[in-house]
Amino acid sequence: LEAQLLQTEKHAVIGKLAAGLSHDIKNPLTAISAYAFTVKKRGEKLKDKTLINLGEKIENNSRRAEDIINKLLNYAKPSYYKEKKVDLREVLNTSIDFSIPASKRKNIKINKRLEKGVFVYGDPGSLQQVFINLIINAAEAMNYSGNIWISLRKNGNRAVIKIRDSGEGIPDSIKDEIFDPFFTTKEKGTGLGLSVVKRIVNDHRGEIDFESKEGEGTEFIIKLPLAEDE
Ligand code: ADP
Ligand code: MG
Secondary structure (H helix, E strand, O other): OHHHHHHHHHHHHHHHHHHHHHHHHHHHHHHHHHHHHHHHHHHHHHOOHHHHHHHHHHHHHHHHHHHHHHHHHHHHOOOOOOOEEEEHHHHHHHHHHHHHHHHHHOOEEEEEEEOOOOEEEEOHHHHHHHHHHHHHHHHHOOOOOEEEEEEEEEEOOEEEEEEEEOOOOOOHHHOOOOOOOOOOOOOOOOOOHHHHHHHHHHHOOOEEEEEEEOOOEEEEEEEEEEOOOO
């Protein structure tokens, strides 16, 4: 499971890097195309076949590079847009099942209160990654024994998911940083969990928030737009 999570996180980071890089490469490429066009025009004016030929070669090759970049950008795009109607109770139950062995080892009790019939549009696999990441973080916030409370309910036109723990809490001094990629306070942490969580929640047009008190615990709250009844 951890390997699978890491894979998703890596994929997300590669996607982000690819998107950023592609964007940065596109600007100089546009400039190269424009200069190549100028070279070609100058060649036409001077009736210089070599110059025309060179201009065309530069143009064609920069177009090829642009095609490659566009393909990379497409690959980096999340695929959540192939949306499905997702039963959040089901996804949460599966996420909890995945997390139970790790929690049991630490003597952590998972308490759940999940309303039926709460549906959103999105990608069940990605939403599962969100919940597993949050549950694992909750479990990792406890040295030994404790509680995790997980709830799902509807509020107006939104689904509200809460994941609360009785762990060590998040100090005020790092509250602004926890969603940053690579931010971690753990010896073997990747610091990617919450940045991936946030990205997936945003891609589902949702919101994520948290409240935490040092020494008492933490609660993450996710709000997602409900799927409309047809
Ligand atoms: P990682 O778990 O690899 O450290 P995350 O992005 O999942 O990376 O979390 C970033 C940091 O946020 C953690 O290192 C920890 O300091 C803090 N954090 C996240 N969830 C909790 C939680 N439930 N309780 C206490 N601290 C948390
Ligand atoms: Mg984590």
